[in-house]
Amino acid sequence: MDTPRLRKNLPLVALLLPALLMVGLLFVYPLLFSLAYAFRNEGTGGWDLSNFTKAFALYGADVSLTIGVTLLSTALVGVLAVAVAGYLTLGENPRAVAVLRWIYRWPMFIPFVVAAQLMRTFLAKSGMLNNTLMSLGLIEPLNAMSLLDWRGVVVTFVWKQLPFAALLIAGAMASMDRSLMESARGLGAGRLRILIEIVLPQVSATVWVSLILSFVTMLSALSVPMMIIAGTPTMITVDMAWRVNSYGDYGVANALGFISFALSGAAAWFYLRQGVREGGKPA
Amino acid sequence: MGAEPIISLRGLRVAYGSNEVLKGIDLAITPGSFVALLGASGCGKTTLLRTLSGFTPASGGSITVNGRDIQNEPPERRGMAMVFQSYALWSHMSVAQNMGYGLKLRRVPREDIRRRVDALLTMLGLEGYGDRSVTELSGGQRQRVALGRALAVEPQILLLDEPLSNLDARIRLQMRHEIRSIQRHLGVTAILVTHDREEAMVMADQVVILDQGKIAQIGSPEEVYQRPQTPYVASFMGAENIVACETIRDAASMTLRLAHTPQVAVRLDENAFSVPAGPVQVHFRSEMASLGAAGDAPDNCLRIPGTITQASYLGGGYRCEIKTDCGHFFIDHPRPAQIGDAATINIPVSALHVFVRPGNTEVPRPS
Numbered sequence: 001m002d003t004p005r006l007r008k009n010l011p012l013v014a015l016l017l018p019a020l021l022m023v024g025l026l027f028v029y030p031l032l033f034s035l036a037y038a039f040r041n042e043g044t045g046g047w048d049l050s051n052f053t054k055a056f057a058l059y060g061a062d063v064s065l066t067i068g069v070t071l072l073s074t075a076l077v078g079v080l081a082v083a084v085a086g087y088l089t090l091g092e093n094p095r096a097v098a099v100l101r102w103i104y105r106w107p108m109f110i111p112f113v114v115a116a117q118l119m120r121t122f123l124a125k126s127g128m129l130n131n132t133l134m135s136l137g138l139i140e141p142l143n144a145m146s147l148l149d150w151r152g153v154v155v156t157f158v159w160k161q162l163p164f165a166a167l168l169i170a171g172a173m174a175s176m177d178r179s180l181m182e183s184a185r186g187l188g189a190g191r192l193r194i195l196i197e198i199v200l201p202q203v204s205a206t207v208w209v210s211l212i213l214s215f216v217t218m219l220s221a222l223s224v225p226m227m228i229i230a231g232t233p234t235m236i237t238v239d240m241a242w243r244v245n246s247y248g249d250y251g252v253a254n255a256l257g258f259i260s261f262a263l264s265g266a267a268a269w270f271y272l273r274q275g276v277r278e279g280g281k282p283a
Numbered sequence: 284m285g286a287e288p289i290i291s292l293r294g295l296r297v298a299y300g301s302n303e304v305l306k307g308i309d310l311a312i313t314p315g316s317f318v319a320l321l322g323a324s325g326c327g328k329t330t331l332l333r334t335l336s337g338f339t340p341a342s343g344g345s346i347t348v349n350g351r352d353i354q355n356e357p358p359e360r361r362g363m364a365m366v367f368q369s370y371a372l373w374s375h376m377s378v379a380q381n382m383g384y385g386l387k388l389r390r391v392p393r394e395d396i397r398r399r400v401d402a403l404l405t406m407l408g409l410e411g412y413g414d415r416s417v418t419e420l421s422g423g424q425r426q427r428v429a430l431g432r433a434l435a436v437e438p439q440i441l442l443l444d445e446p447l448s449n450l451d452a453r454i455r456l457q458m459r460h461e462i463r464s465i466q467r468h469l470g471v472t473a474i475l476v477t478h479d480r481e482e483a484m485v486m487a488d489q490v491v492i493l494d495q496g497k498i499a500q501i502g503s504p505e506e507v508y509q510r511p512q513t514p515y516v517a518s519f520m521g522a523e524n525i526v527a528c529e530t531i532r533d534a535a536s537m538t539l540r541l542a543h544t545p546q547v548a549v550r551l552d553e554n555a556f557s558v559p560a561g562p563v564q565v566h567f568r569s570e571m572a573s574l575g576a577a578g579d580a581p582d583n584c585l586r587i588p589g590t591i592t593q594a595s596y597l598g599g600g601y602r603c604e605i606k607t608d609c610g611h612f613f614i615d616h617p618r619p620a621q622i623g624d625a626a627t628i629n630i631p632v633s634a635l636h637v638f639v640r641p642g643n644t645e646v647p648r649p650s
Contacts, residue, residue, distance in 0.1 A: 179371035182338055183429075186365040187385035187436055201375035208383040 319487035364433035570636035
């Protein structure tokens with residue numbers, strides 16, 4: 001490169017350098033480091049898959065549970081968020097729509113750890129849910145059971161993540177041309193039909209984006225499984241924390257992290273593909 | 284007009300909050316007719332259409348279709364299909380799927396849907412477009428698909444909400460006639476909302492002119508054009524030159540004279556003008572008046588002297604702006620006119636639309 005050009009670009013490089021250094025040192029380097037060290041065998045000092053073998057031997061069930069819980073929660077978030085957003089868009093009782101609009105966003109402002117704590121008192125064996133059901137005579141005290149296992153995690157995830165997805169989807173639905181829905185109604189379609197056959201296909205890109213972002217958020221939550229699931233099986237974020245805090249075993253923690261990263265990566269790939277498709281869509 | 288009306292509105296009122304948009308509409312529509320709701324923006328014409336279709340609730344009055352009150356029916360059970368200004372086609376469906384959607388809702392067998400859609404595609408000049416995506420079509424083709432979608436369910440009543448406003452001028456002229464002939468062919472009752480008076484006159488049997496939430500006049504295109512009953516209708520139907528005058532009644536006749544130049548006067552045939560003596564405003568069309576030299580004295584004309592201040596070529600002739608003591612007027616003239624020349628506007632008495640001028644109010648000058 002010729003020197004005048006370099007001199008001209010020097011101020012630009014100087015401006016960008018602090019930001020690049022920050023991202024590089026604090027994000028890219030540790031990420032690559034931990035991904036690489038998932039393959040490091042501390043015992044032999046070589047590189048192999050031993051951390052993964054150990055991770056699957058110890059936490060194979062947890063990996064399955066993590067995938068199952070996250071996918072189930074994502075699916076429930078999708079169904080409920082579409083229902084909430086659909087009612088906000090197509091509901092005809094102005095008071096009910098106003099109340100729902102006011103109330104549905106609340107959980108978004110509650111941190112995961114607080115949400116988990118709330119759910120502990122709500123879902124426990126002697127918690128509010130069981131007490132209410134018992135006082136209504138719907139269940140016998142003997143049948144009361146604690147939901148503080150994977151089911152509790154699903155309930156918490158859905159409760160916490162639903163407003164986010166509903167907000168995005170309702171926004172997309174609100175920006176649709178109303179006449180798209182009205183023309184279907186004029187032809188004789190009921191509102192549920194319009195939601196499924198007209199509105200949903202028109203906002204499908206936003207639905208996918210909100211679900212992918214929810215999936216990644218839930219996959220990385222540590223506090224919820226840690227507080228709600230008492231024993232095993234649990235989610236791999238808890239296992240990672242356990243390996244690091246109790247054993248100083250970064251190898252297995254890194255291997256679990258790699259698996260988590262691969263799952264998010266798959267979701268991110270879908271996200272980017274969706275973005276490309278949206279960007280390339282004829283206006 | 285002997286037939287029972289298919290739609291009748293009585294005292295229909297619609298309000299958005301405290302803002303009353305329709306202030307008591309009474310209207311009867313005969314089956315098979317083509318009615319145009321015409322008016323400036325904000326006059327309530329679209330609200331009237333949306334109230335008919337059930338998307339906007341009425342705050343008073345009644346709507347009956349075939350003698351049945353439909354006020355509490357949701358839009359999907361009113362048997363009216365609507366065509367929107369924005370086409371409102373579903374981009375995730377093909378042309379044929381869009382057009383067949385209403386039939387699918389009615390559980391028509393797939394084979395019958397295909398046959399009906401094919402027939403409609405042929406009628407609308409869209410053969411072979413069934414499998415295309417609607418996003419690949421031009422504006423005119425999209426509006427044809429939207430029309431086909433509405434017609435596929437064989438509605439009793441077809442509602443058209445400014446369906447041609449988004450189209451190119453040339454396509455718009457062609458679509459006017461197409462929609463009109465399809466409507467005649469099928470015998471469906473159609474209600475068109477438009478702000479274009481020519482469109483209303485070309486397409487409709489009956490023109491309803493709305494002004495600030497009330498009906499200003501109902502009539503055939505000839506009636507509303509030739510015999511406007513209010514100054515608003517006269518202006519809206521193109522009689523946009525307005526001049527302040529006075530009428531004076533003497534023993535046997537009535538004389539009209541300019542308010543600003545009382546020496547300019549003309550005798551009115553009393554049978555044709557039913558206005559009392561006093562202040563009036565007179566509307567006339569640019570194309571009904573002519574320009575003459577100061578010396579000419581044609582019979583039965585109101586003659587306003589002035590100066591030519593502008594002339595523009597319109598194809599068929601020249602439209603001249605004439606400055607006079609009582610305002611500016613636009614007059615059509617077959618030959619090029621010299622700017623700055625003196626000229627006299629001759630308006631035949633038969634081309635004058637005379638309305639009572641409330642009090643001594645100033646007459647709005649044409650802009």
